[in-house]
Amino acid sequence: MAGSATSRQIPQARCLMVQGTTSDAGKSTLVAGLARLLYRRGACLAPFKPQNMALNSAVTCDGGEIGRAQALQAQACGLQPHTDMNPVLLKPASDTGAQVIIQGKAIGTMQALDYHHYKNTARQAVFESFARLQAHYGFVLVEGAGSPAEINLRANDIANMGFAEAADCPVILIADIDRGGVFAHLVGTLDLLSESEQARVIGFVINRFRGDIALLQPGLDWLEARTGKPVLGVVPYLPDFHLDAEDAISRQPPPAQAALNIVVPVLPRISNHTDFDALRLHPAVNLHFVSVREPLPPCDLVILPGSKNVRADLALLKQHDWHTMLDRHLRYGGKLMGICGGLQMLGERVEDPEGIEAEPGSETGFGYLALHTHLKPHKQLYNRQGQVHLAEHSAAFNGYEIHCGISAGPALDKPLLRVERECGWHPEGAVSADGQILATYMHGIFDHPQALQLLLEWAGLAVQDNQPFDLATRRERELERLADTLEAHLKPDWLAQLYASAGAAP
Template identity: 45%
Template sequence: MSGALLVAGTTSDAGKSVLTAGLCRWLARRGVKVAPFKAQNMSLNSMVTSDGAEIGRAQYMQAQAAGVEPKAIMNPVLLKPGSDRRSQVVVLGRPVAEVDAMQYGAHKERLREVVAASLGQLRAEYDVVICEGAGSPAEINLRAGDITNMGLARAADLPVIVVGDIDRGGVFASLFGTVALLEPADQALIAGFVINKFRGAAELLAPGLDQLKALTGRPTLGVLPWKLGLYLDSEDTLALDAPRPDARAPYGRETLRVAVIRFPRISNFTDLDALSCEPGVAVRYAASPGDLADADLVVLPGTRATVNDLAWLRERGMADEVVRRAREGRPVLGVCGGFQMLAHEIVDEVESGAGRAEGLGLLPVRVTFERDKTLGRPSGTAYGEPVIAYEIHHGIAEVEGGEPFLDGCRTGSVWGTTWHGAMENDGFRRAFLADVAGVARRDFTAAPDVSFAALREATFDTLGDLVEEHLDTDAVWRLIERGVPGGLPVVPPGGPRPTDK
């Protein structure tokens, strides 16, 4: 078979990525060869495939949930914002242009062909493809050029499930309004709804589900319960605003407190997920000097705008606090863009065009931005432990001293590296945290039996369980196997609107 469906959402962060991963794990456990697909993704969280292609981190994660090798065709178009109006365009894993919002339209026809070819190739190679939309399909101002929501569904004749986040409030209005705003030909592909993040009495929800079906002619295929801790490779910073699991030990001398600076263009903040999994490690995101006051470790994470986010750090007064901490011998870690900020000099004619800029001067490093992007899956050792990581950067760091640390260096209590994902290596993570705890004079000892990979696999299985237990899987399978059911009614005011040419 060559079945497929599209998971759309009423909003960003409604649960599309998580449901897509759950459907992939559910199908994989049934022996189905399944692949994820997102035609166009706007995200600063990305990953490098084994053959050196850059794709959205969420699609990489979904492929892992499906038990298949991640490929560039699973996310053929990736947009990486560098400002509110400009983004780098990555096509089939390689950067091809830097455009503003209006210029991007000129690329759409070519990208539409790339998307169609990628989906076609996946459908030829796999039994089922679970597609994920972007944002909301009811963004009618963008419908004419859409290649990832209803534009994709129309082109490939995909049945569409719309996910709504009940925790935000107004879920029935969101689901009804999403359908009603679509033109009739788009409405004809909306096959049902899924309500996400429900907590409460199911009997109180049931009358609303009945009324929604009466109003739209479409069933609710399932109600997924609220589940704390399912923070799997989020696409955007909205996920940072959601409640996150607390450390499993109370604050005290045995708790290691980590403050991660939340840059405006923070990228690959999934680097810190492995720290959050450690018992006794409390991770929080910081946006002011006071947020750093009691931290044992301050992390400067990746960013898509190194020089501009460094200026933001200085404007906030946080740069002075980071420098003061480092000079007092308190631990600081920089990763990729954060590592570049720790250098004494940055020369950037590529990302910001700022030319020569002064870094924080905490590491003996000079950074020069190159036009060609470095994409790789490096490996090495640190603290006597093996490390497998990935790298995505334009800045080339020339290390001029200090102690070796992965591909970067360490000076006193300051560490820096361009390698993402290093903390996912259990032995290295434990050794690094032990070193930090010693410098910070904490009585913290990392748990010897925490496996990040095992925890991730357990989460995938939890997602598969949620799909099996709370979705009408027979109905979902019929959609995959048979496509869109006929005779779905039009929901007013769905009238003629601009469509794809």
């Protein structure tokens, strides 16, 4: 039964939910920052997102698949990611349909209306996973999805207030002031909630503020008077801040000293574009995301990324003359690489007779590698480690596989990787005969510093510019920076209540 906002701030609550006024308001970031803040104070806690819609995903320690943001939040809590942290994951395959993943396992593709009817079954999985997390950890930080005020999605909601009401979980509402209209976002969202849902909101957080807080104070005073809810903090805009994105592609100016130009086409169903975070953050690399409808700009390396609908994205690339542009790129000595779906596109054919990703059928590939791909119902989900082999050099890597395709053909006789498996070392991926083209199913291959250096050297980066870059170290530094920022800018009395609720040191 719903209580008052005041009662929900006392230390008895064993969960806290962050909801946003819009997508990309900062929900994932706030949960990650609070998680690290509590973790370093000794709290035993776990992250949780009941339902996620994202094409960036991670392989868990129990062999399933969850949203990438929840894997990052697990790291902030000092944990390995587990399927209970994101029991429902929707991976869009078209404008109206998505692959549905329940507790880490894909159960099939559903149209939006079909999934709406399936929600009661999904709800059971959500509360099973939440109960297990509450049983194993002292505190659970919950992230909502989109906005709780999406009226058309309120029936049978399991992503926002529907979950919070059923779990009796207090809620923080976060809004992004950098977008403008922050007071309208917060007041409008609150006004569209039911009375019990409004009571569940314990306060607001304003995100990405730039400027003098004194100029904002009259608005904060008005907001508190208008709603009766406290502003728990104003989080400043953090320049050059980066954590794994849940879905949105972040674009930024190239480094001043960029020596290597890399292009990645933004496919309509691009997946796991976090593969390119290490490239985007490398001080000597200009990573350029381009629309498939744009001409291919001059560059040293083109990378075809993963896709949730390989045949459709491949057909679109061919429709916009990418085959001709890639031919020209290779003819002038450029390098080409395919990761996961990109590997499949570089082959001769992609066959989907069972309609795993869309309607049954097949699509002719670019034909640069002598291999063909057959999509199968059983998804390959593995965390991997091994070595990259190029020419006479090798380097260690850690990565993961998420794919339904099984590829075969003579191109795989010259592998890019040696992967450690239960029964020994196995070849993986392909290197073209002339060494200009690489392909692999392995996501995260750029994340390891030594593998990154070797691959950038192959792409043409000069040795003097090819300094080690460790994405894992950068990620840890950003989590600590975020936690420090929240500690400095959230209200101390509310943080004290949060520490007490989570069993953290005051």
